[in-house]
Amino acid sequence: MNTVDDVKQKLDIVDVISQYVKLQKSGRNFKAACPFHSEKTASFFVFPEKQSWHCFGACGTGGDIFSFIMKKEGVDFGQALHMLAEKAGVTLIHQSPQNVKEQHDQHEKLFKINEVAAEYFHYLLLHSNDSETARQYVKKRNLAPKTVENFQIGYALNRWDDLSGHLIKAGYKEADILAVGLIVLRDKEGYYDRFRNRLMFPIRDIKSRVVGFGGRALDDSLPKYLNSPQTPIFDKSSIIYGIDRAQASIRQKDSVVITEGYMDTIAAHEYGFENTVASMGTALTSKQISTLRKLSKNVIFALDSDQAGLEATTRSILTIDEQIPKEHWIPWLEAKTYNELGKYEVQVVEIKDGKDPDELIRKSPEKWAKLLEASQSIIDFTLKKEIDTITRNKPGDKSAIVGKFLPILSQIEDPVRRAHYAYKLAELINLDGRSVWEALLNSVAQEKKHRNTKGTRKTINYAQQGDDSRRIEEYCLTLLLNFPDLITISKKIDINYFEHSENKDILLTWQTDTNMEVLVEKLDPALREYLNHLYVDNNYAYFVNW
Structure with missing residues (x-):
């Protein structure tokens, strides 16, 4: 980025x-x-x-x-x-053009190594005599051949140097294989393959580039699932499994279903629920939310029904919203509030009986579709889970619950929605609705007073939308930068057609002089990395040394 x-x-x-x-x-x-x-x-x-x-x-x-x-x-x-x-709060780092080029070249090399590794793992699963156990596991999990192909599922042999030997033979250096996280240095000397005897899931970014891997152990090895480490091209907190295959469906259906694991997402896609992605076993992060927001603001959480899944659900849901003072915390909700809820339509699928989405989908796709249709709002889900922890006939418990939820309900801007949840809260804990409503009105007044005296609290800000206009602008600039002879035609471009300021600035500067060295000097240094992306990252075969 x-x-x-x-x-x-x-x-x-x-x-x-x-x-x-x-x-x-x-x-x-x-x-x-x-x-x-x-x-x-x-x-x-x-x-x-x-x-x-x-x-x-x-x-x-x-x-x-x-x-x-x-x-x-x-x-x-x-x-x-x-x-x-x-x-x-972003620090502007002024990189030299040469550093930008070197970083780009290194990343491309790492992407290529991962791609070669993914192809090798996939080949081994399909054809190696040593992969029979893995093939039986795939059969046991009812993965169709087409699904295995679509997700390029593979197998890492139970050997210490199989992949590394293959990559080195292919001409890649040990240092680069280490940098991409496919090998691990030994304590004294040498190295060994990170993934061994594991079913392999290539992890791709939204541009379909292999950025890392997830490996499922086929024996008693721990951890059960092993992911690539943090690398220059893999940041687990920002990558969403399946986003490359799901993005079109998410846009079309204007909703995204978030599961916990690889197999959940794969099963969903196999049975036609292609707007499904996975958070890779962790709570959804703000970076992942930024990526999803570009595609849809309708989010359905469908994580596992065990305690870990519940905790991940609540942490994920409430990463969407901003923090509130500690005195308003609801402990298992990770100290979040709902005043930004209008930016998303957040639903939760409540999965019971200890099952996971993979199992439910394969057993009955029709039932899974009904569960998605019956998903409940985030506040309904939160109210139910919190109220299940109290004794409803104890005044102290009732008071505590109302005290916890009023700061949340007071920040819902829609008055009808606010009233609905106030009376619902009263009904759930057997209270007169008027008493909760009056308490809520007082809470709203206190909140307004707090804002007037201390100013509006800072809110979490969200990612820009990766809309079609941006892609068109980038494509246009890429053509102009790589083909300076288009300068005459470029004069006919109405600058007002460009919506993004950085693209306007580059176009106007380029029109004054098509020489790349001059362009680099004239542009703000913070734009050099972006200029490099336009000039180099679009499959053109040459690069001018700045």
């Missing part, structure tokens, strides 16, 4: 523009009187899903978070980048 993307990921355009303009909710978007010209009827709109803004009035212009700051503060792109980076 380059610096510009990092800033956009951590800042929500609604939060930033709200500091300059009083925004009003308008459906899924926000509107206000345009801050750039006088008007009586609001024509200025902010679109959270695209992380963009547009004035439909006299201005007739729009853009992203950078263009708004540039226009409002009267600064250029570089200055806007520095201002927003400071607000987002």
